[in-house]
Amino acid sequence: SHLSEEDVRTIAGALLYNPVIQQYVLQTAGENKNVGALHIVPSRNTQFIAPNFTSEETQNDRSATNWIPALSIPLTSMTDQELLDASKKGLLALNLDEMRAIQHHYREQRREPTDVELETLAQTWSEHCSHKTFKATIRYRELDSDGSVLEEEIIDGLLRQYIMRATEQVKQPWLASAFSDNAGIIRFTETQDLAFKVETHNHPSAIEPFGGANTGVGGVIRDVLGVSAEPIACTDILCFGPADTPV
Secondary structure, eight states: OOOOHHHHHHHIIIIIOOTTTOOEEEOOTTOOOSTTTOEEEOOHHHHHHOTTOOBOOOSSOTTSTTOOOOBBOOOTTOOHHHHHHHHHHTTOOOOHHHHHHHHHHHHHHTSOOBHHHHHHHHHHTSHHHHOHHHHSEEEEEEEOTTSOEEEEEEEEOHIIIIIIHHHHHHOOTTEEESSSSSSEEEEOSSSOEEEEOOOOOHHHHHHSHHHHHHHHHHHHHHHHHHTTOOOOOOOOOOOOOOTTOOO
Protein backbone atom coordinates (compact mmCIF):
# COMPACT_ATOMS: atom_id res chain seq x y z
CA SER A 1 0.00 0.00 0.00
CA HIS A 2 1.07 3.58 -0.63
CA LEU A 3 1.72 6.14 2.07
CA SER A 4 -0.71 9.02 2.19
CA GLU A 5 0.51 12.62 2.10
CA GLU A 6 -0.42 12.91 5.77
CA ASP A 7 1.72 9.85 6.55
CA VAL A 8 4.67 11.34 4.68
CA ARG A 9 4.34 14.64 6.52
CA THR A 10 4.18 12.82 9.86
CA ILE A 11 7.34 10.86 9.07
CA ALA A 12 9.17 13.98 7.86
CA GLY A 13 8.19 16.01 10.90
CA ALA A 14 9.04 13.29 13.42
CA LEU A 15 12.17 11.75 11.93
CA LEU A 16 13.71 13.55 8.98
CA TYR A 17 14.08 17.24 9.80
CA ASN A 18 14.36 19.70 12.66
CA PRO A 19 11.70 22.44 12.29
CA VAL A 20 13.87 24.86 14.29
CA ILE A 21 16.46 25.19 11.52
CA GLN A 22 15.39 23.18 8.48
CA GLN A 23 12.87 22.93 5.65
CA TYR A 24 11.74 19.81 3.85
CA VAL A 25 10.53 19.33 0.29
CA LEU A 26 7.49 17.18 -0.45
CA GLN A 27 7.23 15.85 -3.98
CA THR A 28 5.14 13.20 -5.67
CA ALA A 29 7.14 10.42 -7.32
CA GLY A 30 7.69 11.06 -11.01
CA GLU A 31 7.35 14.85 -10.82
CA ASN A 32 9.97 16.95 -12.57
CA LYS A 33 12.10 18.43 -9.80
CA ASN A 34 12.00 22.09 -10.66
CA VAL A 35 10.68 25.02 -8.69
CA GLY A 36 7.16 24.54 -9.95
CA ALA A 37 6.97 20.98 -8.67
CA LEU A 38 8.40 21.57 -5.20
CA HIS A 39 6.32 22.17 -2.11
CA ILE A 40 8.63 23.72 0.48
CA VAL A 41 7.59 23.45 4.11
CA PRO A 42 9.35 26.37 5.83
CA SER A 43 11.14 26.16 9.14
CA ARG A 44 10.45 28.38 12.14
CA ASN A 45 13.23 30.72 10.94
CA THR A 46 11.66 31.18 7.53
CA GLN A 47 8.18 31.72 8.90
CA PHE A 48 9.26 34.55 11.18
CA ILE A 49 12.25 36.10 9.43
CA ALA A 50 11.23 35.85 5.81
CA PRO A 51 7.51 35.32 5.35
CA ASN A 52 7.91 36.53 1.75
CA PHE A 53 11.02 34.58 0.81
CA THR A 54 12.24 34.44 -2.78
CA SER A 55 13.88 31.69 -4.79
CA GLU A 56 17.41 32.52 -5.95
CA GLU A 57 18.63 31.46 -9.36
CA THR A 58 21.01 28.52 -9.34
CA GLN A 59 23.89 27.67 -11.64
CA ASN A 60 22.52 24.13 -12.01
CA ASP A 61 20.02 23.10 -14.63
CA ARG A 62 16.52 23.48 -13.21
CA SER A 63 15.61 20.07 -14.56
CA ALA A 64 18.34 18.43 -12.47
CA THR A 65 16.97 16.03 -9.90
CA ASN A 66 18.85 17.65 -6.99
CA TRP A 67 17.80 21.26 -7.56
CA ILE A 68 16.19 22.99 -4.58
CA PRO A 69 15.71 26.77 -4.45
CA ALA A 70 17.63 28.72 -1.83
CA LEU A 71 15.62 30.94 0.50
CA SER A 72 16.70 34.57 0.76
CA ILE A 73 16.27 36.44 4.04
CA PRO A 74 15.51 40.19 3.47
CA LEU A 75 18.03 41.35 6.07
CA THR A 76 19.71 44.32 4.37
CA SER A 77 16.68 46.60 4.63
CA MET A 78 15.70 45.77 8.22
CA THR A 79 15.63 48.39 10.97
CA ASP A 80 17.42 47.76 14.27
CA GLN A 81 14.20 46.59 15.88
CA GLU A 82 13.47 44.27 12.97
CA LEU A 83 16.98 42.82 13.28
CA LEU A 84 16.39 42.12 16.97
CA ASP A 85 12.98 40.61 16.22
CA ALA A 86 14.49 38.40 13.52
CA SER A 87 17.19 37.18 15.89
CA LYS A 88 14.70 36.41 18.66
CA LYS A 89 11.95 34.85 16.59
CA GLY A 90 14.41 32.95 14.43
CA LEU A 91 16.21 31.58 17.53
CA LEU A 92 19.50 33.01 16.25
CA ALA A 93 20.49 34.32 19.72
CA LEU A 94 22.54 37.15 18.18
CA ASN A 95 22.65 40.65 19.68
CA LEU A 96 22.14 43.89 17.76
CA ASP A 97 25.86 44.48 17.08
CA GLU A 98 26.18 40.98 15.63
CA MET A 99 23.06 41.36 13.50
CA ARG A 100 24.31 44.75 12.27
CA ALA A 101 27.65 43.19 11.32
CA ILE A 102 25.89 40.55 9.24
CA GLN A 103 23.65 43.18 7.67
CA HIS A 104 26.66 45.37 6.81
CA HIS A 105 28.45 42.45 5.16
CA TYR A 106 25.53 41.57 2.90
CA ARG A 107 24.95 45.20 2.02
CA GLU A 108 28.54 45.24 0.76
CA GLN A 109 27.81 42.02 -1.12
CA ARG A 110 24.70 43.68 -2.60
CA ARG A 111 22.55 40.67 -1.91
CA GLU A 112 20.51 39.05 0.83
CA PRO A 113 21.80 36.12 2.91
CA THR A 114 20.27 32.72 2.38
CA ASP A 115 18.65 30.90 5.27
CA VAL A 116 21.59 28.46 5.38
CA GLU A 117 24.16 31.27 5.52
CA LEU A 118 22.31 33.05 8.31
CA GLU A 119 21.90 29.88 10.35
CA THR A 120 25.59 29.03 9.82
CA LEU A 121 26.63 32.45 11.14
CA ALA A 122 24.27 32.14 14.10
CA GLN A 123 25.69 28.74 15.04
CA THR A 124 29.31 29.81 14.52
CA TRP A 125 28.83 32.94 16.65
CA SER A 126 26.69 31.18 19.26
CA GLU A 127 27.54 31.01 22.94
CA HIS A 128 28.12 27.29 22.55
CA CYS A 129 30.59 27.51 19.65
CA SER A 130 32.49 30.72 20.45
CA HIS A 131 32.20 30.70 24.29
CA LYS A 132 31.48 34.42 24.51
CA THR A 133 30.81 34.32 28.26
CA PHE A 134 33.90 32.23 29.05
CA LYS A 135 36.15 34.49 26.96
CA ALA A 136 34.62 37.87 27.85
CA THR A 137 36.32 40.42 30.10
CA ILE A 138 34.13 40.66 33.21
CA ARG A 139 34.01 43.46 35.78
CA TYR A 140 33.04 41.84 39.08
CA ARG A 141 31.91 43.89 42.08
CA GLU A 142 30.82 42.65 45.50
CA LEU A 143 28.64 45.04 47.51
CA ASP A 144 27.63 45.11 51.16
CA SER A 145 24.07 45.67 52.40
CA ASP A 146 24.52 49.45 52.11
CA GLY A 147 25.65 49.24 48.51
CA SER A 148 29.29 50.02 49.28
CA VAL A 149 31.90 48.22 47.19
CA LEU A 150 33.67 45.53 49.22
CA GLU A 151 35.65 44.05 46.37
CA GLU A 152 36.17 44.83 42.71
CA GLU A 153 37.99 42.73 40.15
CA ILE A 154 38.55 42.65 36.41
CA ILE A 155 38.38 39.04 35.21
CA ASP A 156 40.31 38.47 32.00
CA GLY A 157 38.03 35.68 30.82
CA LEU A 158 36.63 32.95 33.08
CA LEU A 159 38.21 30.25 30.93
CA ARG A 160 41.68 31.77 30.94
CA GLN A 161 41.79 33.12 34.48
CA TYR A 162 40.19 30.24 36.38
CA ILE A 163 39.73 27.01 34.42
CA MET A 164 42.99 27.07 32.45
CA ARG A 165 44.99 28.61 35.30
CA ALA A 166 43.99 25.84 37.71
CA THR A 167 45.20 23.22 35.25
CA GLU A 168 48.45 25.09 34.64
CA GLN A 169 49.12 25.38 38.38
CA VAL A 170 48.76 21.62 38.84
CA LYS A 171 51.50 20.82 36.30
CA GLN A 172 51.66 17.16 37.21
CA PRO A 173 54.04 14.95 35.20
CA TRP A 174 51.14 12.66 34.29
CA LEU A 175 49.34 15.50 32.48
CA ALA A 176 50.32 14.93 28.86
CA SER A 177 48.07 17.48 27.13
CA ALA A 178 45.42 20.02 28.15
CA PHE A 179 43.74 22.91 26.29
CA SER A 180 45.82 22.22 23.19
CA ASP A 181 43.69 19.67 21.33
CA ASN A 182 40.18 18.24 21.15
CA ALA A 183 40.49 16.26 24.39
CA GLY A 184 42.76 16.22 27.44
CA ILE A 185 45.30 13.41 27.78
CA ILE A 186 46.89 11.94 30.91
CA ARG A 187 49.53 9.25 31.34
CA PHE A 188 48.17 5.83 32.36
CA THR A 189 51.06 3.43 31.85
CA GLU A 190 54.43 3.65 30.15
CA THR A 191 52.81 2.66 26.89
CA GLN A 192 49.22 3.90 27.23
CA ASP A 193 47.50 7.24 27.76
CA LEU A 194 43.89 8.11 28.61
CA ALA A 195 41.89 10.82 26.81
CA PHE A 196 39.07 12.64 28.61
CA LYS A 197 36.47 15.07 27.34
CA VAL A 198 33.66 16.99 29.05
CA GLU A 199 31.08 18.70 26.86
CA THR A 200 29.01 21.80 27.60
CA HIS A 201 25.76 21.88 25.66
CA ASN A 202 23.73 24.54 27.44
CA HIS A 203 22.55 26.52 24.42
CA PRO A 204 21.76 23.59 22.07
CA SER A 205 20.00 21.68 24.84
CA ALA A 206 17.91 24.72 25.79
CA ILE A 207 16.70 25.09 22.20
CA GLU A 208 16.11 21.39 21.54
CA PRO A 209 16.65 19.18 24.63
CA PHE A 210 16.81 15.76 22.97
CA GLY A 211 18.94 16.83 20.03
CA GLY A 212 21.15 19.02 22.21
CA ALA A 213 21.92 16.24 24.66
CA ASN A 214 22.35 13.73 21.85
CA THR A 215 24.87 15.82 19.93
CA GLY A 216 26.62 16.63 23.21
CA VAL A 217 27.40 12.95 23.69
CA GLY A 218 28.39 12.74 20.03
CA GLY A 219 30.78 15.67 20.51
CA VAL A 220 32.53 13.91 23.37
CA ILE A 221 33.08 10.79 21.28
CA ARG A 222 34.19 12.88 18.29
CA ASP A 223 36.80 14.77 20.31
CA VAL A 224 38.22 11.61 21.85
CA LEU A 225 38.57 10.19 18.34
CA GLY A 226 40.15 13.51 17.35
CA VAL A 227 43.22 12.79 19.47
CA SER A 228 43.57 9.31 17.94
CA ALA A 229 42.10 7.57 20.99
CA GLU A 230 39.50 4.80 21.07
CA PRO A 231 36.34 5.57 23.09
CA ILE A 232 35.78 2.95 25.80
CA ALA A 233 33.19 4.60 28.08
CA CYS A 234 30.75 7.49 28.24
CA THR A 235 29.23 8.64 31.52
CA ASP A 236 25.56 9.54 31.79
CA ILE A 237 25.94 12.67 33.89
CA LEU A 238 23.58 15.45 32.83
CA CYS A 239 23.30 18.64 34.92
CA PHE A 240 20.32 20.99 34.71
CA GLY A 241 19.66 24.48 36.01
CA PRO A 242 16.30 25.74 37.31
CA ALA A 243 13.52 25.08 34.83
CA ASP A 244 12.44 28.75 34.92
CA THR A 245 15.88 30.12 33.97
CA PRO A 246 15.44 32.53 31.01
CA VAL A 247 16.90 31.23 27.74
